Amino acid sequence: MIRAIVTDIEGTTSALSVLKDVLAPYARAHLGPYVRHVQSLDVEQALAATRQLARVELDREGLIAILERWIDEDRKAPPLKLLQGLVWERGFREGSLRAHVYPDVAPALRAWSAAGYALYVYSSGSVLAQKSLFAHTTDGDLSGFFRGWFDTQVGAKQESTSYVNIAHAIGLPPTQILFLSDVTAELNAARQAGLHAIGLSRAGNAPIEGPQVASFAELDVSVVASLVELTRSCHRRGWIEATSGNLSLRLSDGLAITASGRDKGSLQASDVAFVGGDAHPRAGSEKPSAETPLHASLYRARPDVNAVAHTHSVASTVLSRRYAAEGVLTFAGFEMAKALTGISTHDVAITLPVLANAQDMVTLEAAVAQALARYPEAPAYLVAGHGLTTWARDVPTLKRHLEALEFLLSCRLAEDR
Numbered sequence: 001m002i003r004a005i006v007t008d009i010e011g012t013t014s015a016l017s018v019l020k021d022v023l024a025p026y027a028r029a030h031l032g033p034y035v036r037h038v039q040s041l042d043v044e045q046a047l048a049a050t051r052q053l054a055r056v057e058l059d060r061e062g063l064i065a066i067l068e069r070w071i072d073e074d075r076k077a078p079p080l081k082l083l084q085g086l087v088w089e090r091g092f093r094e095g096s097l098r099a100h101v102y103p104d105v106a107p108a109l110r111a112w113s114a115a116g117y118a119l120y121v122y123s124s125g126s127v128l129a130q131k132s133l134f135a136h137t138t139d140g141d142l143s144g145f146f147r148g149w150f151d152t153q154v155g156a157k158q159e160s161t162s163y164v165n166i167a168h169a170i171g172l173p174p175t176q177i178l179f180l181s182d183v184t185a186e187l188n189a190a191r192q193a194g195l196h197a198i199g200l201s202r203a204g205n206a207p208i209e210g211p212q213v214a215s216f217a218e219l220d221v222s223v224v225a226s227l228v229e230l231t232r233s234c235h236r237r238g239w240i241e242a243t244s245g246n247l248s249l250r251l252s253d254g255l256a257i258t259a260s261g262r263d264k265g266s267l268q269a270s271d272v273a274f275v276g277g278d279a280h281p282r283a284g285s286e287k288p289s290a291e292t293p294l295h296a297s298l299y300r301a302r303p304d305v306n307a308v309a310h311t312h313s314v315a316s317t318v319l320s321r322r323y324a325a326e327g328v329l330t331f332a333g334f335e336m337a338k339a340l341t342g343i344s345t346h347d348v349a350i351t352l353p354v355l356a357n358a359q360d361m362v363t364l365e366a367a368v369a370q371a372l373a374r375y376p377e378a379p380a381y382l383v384a385g386h387g388l389t390t391w392a393r394d395v396p397t398l399k400r401h402l403e404a405l406e407f408l409l410s411c412r413l414a415e416d417r
Contacts, residue, residue: 031064031071049078050067226395234402249307
């Protein structure tokens with residue numbers, strides 16, 4: 001169960017060219033003037049550390065020359081990182097610099113934060129530089145999404161002990177932390193420390209080994225965040241009250257489903273359970289919904305289905321009771337029908353099977369399979385007194401199906417009065 005996400009910057013949230021083509025040249029051009037004219041404790045300490053590393057006694061100009069050479073050599077010297085951070089901070093503050101971030105980064109940070117994930121940065125650049133960069137991106141100030149910042153003060157990025165130190169500082173077991181980077185050696189070091197690690201194969205990045213994605217949107221944590229947001233949205237619209245209902249998503253090795261007994265209006269990522277393809281919970285997972293077998297059977301039977309929702313709106317609950325004896329509920333002539341996948345006209349009849357409720361999931365699962373075999377074009381089914389279940393290829397489509405079906409159910413409820 002992932003509870004925290006730690007991200008690299010270069011090649012992960014921002015293009016590698018940002019440092020090479022923008023930040024490094026800016027520091028090269030402005031470091032000398034900055035050190036010459038700024039009198040501060042940070043600058044003096046950095047110069048003293050430079051003397052110690054270089055093992056020479058030089059005046060200010062001599063130290064500037066060494067620092068500029070280190071920039072040219074891409075040295076990771078701590079005093080250089082501090083001074084670069086100070087130079088960049090001024091540049092960002094004055095508007096001379098803006099940091100590039102990939103288009104998928106800001107939406108992912110917002111979604112992850114809203115879902116309850118704790119977000120952190122780990123970069124070879126100084127903490128000051130990290131904060132300045134994320135506070136002045138092309139997508140605005142993103143710094144507020146992060147709870148903490150790590151630089152090489154915790155250790156080198158290719159050393160496993162660094163990630164042990166980060167886990168200790170965060171206060172979570174390594175197994176609950178996900179690390180994102182574009183460097184294989186860093187990813188391997190994180191895995192050796194017990195963290196989950198996924199590579200970012202951005203355009204222009206060097207090839208990496210192991211699990212990888214091309215954007216943040218492809219990560220399971222992003223999918224889970226979308227599940228959390230849709231669940232909260234259903235609660236706000238009165239479709240899932242209190243702890244009722246459940247939503248799930250297909251994952252590469254099972255499914256994620258809202259945990260049992262959780263209030264849907266305040267759902268967090270930590271309230272999502274993870275189960276294998278056999279519908280049994282993974283070790284350490286939250287307790288999944290009792291109706292998990294119904295979701296799992298849909299995924300097994302329909303390879304095109306990747307998202308399932310079960311709601312308890314007033315309309316679906318009342319109508320499922322009203323039409324239980326008939327066994328079906330049919331809509332005809334509604335323009336809203338075209339919001340459902342595969343329907344392009346209002347001149348169509350949509351039939352939803354209505355099943356008797358059962359506390360035994362094996363019995364109910366068999367009844368669902370039989371009903372959908374009889375009505376293979378049905379976009380959903382109803383369980384008497386127990387609401388609506390529908391499905392789709394992804395979360396945005398599932399949201400559209402829910403909106404359309406709940407609208408149709410509300411119309412029928414109004415017409416039947």
